[in-house]
Amino acid sequence: MGDVFKALADPSRRRILELLAGGDLSAGEIAAHFDMAKPSVSHHLAILRHARLITDERQGQSIIYHLNLTVLQELMKWFYDFGLLEGGSRHDKKD
Amino acid sequence: MGDVFKALADPSRRRILELLAGGDLSAGEIAAHFDMAKPSVSHHLAILRHARLITDERQGQSIIYHLNLTVLQELMKWFYDFGLLEGGSRHDKKD
DNA sequence: TTTATATTTAGTTAATCTTCTAAATATATG
DNA sequence: CATATATTTAGAAGATTAACTAAATATAAA
Numbered sequence: 001m002g003d004v005f006k007a008l009a010d011p012s013r014r015r016i017l018e019l020l021a022g023g024d025l026s027a028g029e030i031a032a033h034f035d036m037a038k039p040s041v042s043h044h045l046a047i048l049r050h051a052r053l054i055t056d057e058r059q060g061q062s063i064i065y066h067l068n069l070t071v072l073q074e075l076m077k078w079f080y081d082f083g084l085l086e087g088g089s090r091h092d093k094k095d
Numbered sequence: 096m097g098d099v100f101k102a103l104a105d106p107s108r109r110r111i112l113e114l115l116a117g118g119d120l121s122a123g124e125i126a127a128h129f130d131m132a133k134p135s136v137s138h139h140l141a142i143l144r145h146a147r148l149i150t151d152e153r154q155g156q157s158i159i160y161h162l163n164l165t166v167l168q169e170l171m172k173w174f175y176d177f178g179l180l181e182g183g184s185r186h187d188k189k190d
Numbered sequence: 191t192t193t194a195t196a197t198t199t200a201g202t203t204a205a206t207c208t209t210c211t212a213a214a215t216a217t218a219t220g
Numbered sequence: 221c222a223t224a225t226a227t228t229t230a231g232a233a234g235a236t237t238a239a240c241t242a243a244a245t246a247t248a249a250a
Contacts, residue, residue, distance in 0.1 A: 002106050005104050008100050012238090018177075027196075036240090038196090039239085045198095061247050062196065062197085062247095063198090084168050105207085105208080121226085131210085134209085134212095134228070135208070138209085138229095140227095140228095156216080156227085157226065
């Protein structure tokens, strides 16, 4: 779980997730949205993949990246447990 | 907003938030939950305060820390916008 | 098989982060 | 005022991170 938070700490990586929320993209298409060198983007993709925030799949010469909503949902639970919906139905973890 | 994600990237800081979710605590009480030196904890508190995830209030010799749910709620919105609730009512930001 | 395209891996450098100890500040009390 | 307690600030050391260039790998096509 700590890997997920660390992955989200970088603005470029958050931007990658936002791009993928709009649809699957190849590594090259993702890199085209940034000013940095391709190996740097590839490194960010590796960190996101390791945190399981994205999955990849080779298609010919390209590698297509997909957003993995499952991990984001687990993260939502972490926030939810702080009792963010006061007045509503609350979890009991921290009471 | 980037400050918030960076603040959450450290496990000690996330633990501090979880502790404060159980009720307000003084800096000393928070530090007592950790093995590290008090100045280190104080530094983490400063980062959380700068990200506005917590607020502080002096009470005599102690400084009491409170969790600030407002920023956590804004963060929830960021996650929500990825379309995490498929099938349900979705935001339109990324469509 | 040779060449071109797409992407990653390796290795390096500079910046940032976490932690520490020592010193400073603020408040309370004898 | 002097001393004790609570907390922060300052400065430094070591670890981690993000970026780059150059080289390697994998696929496709001539």
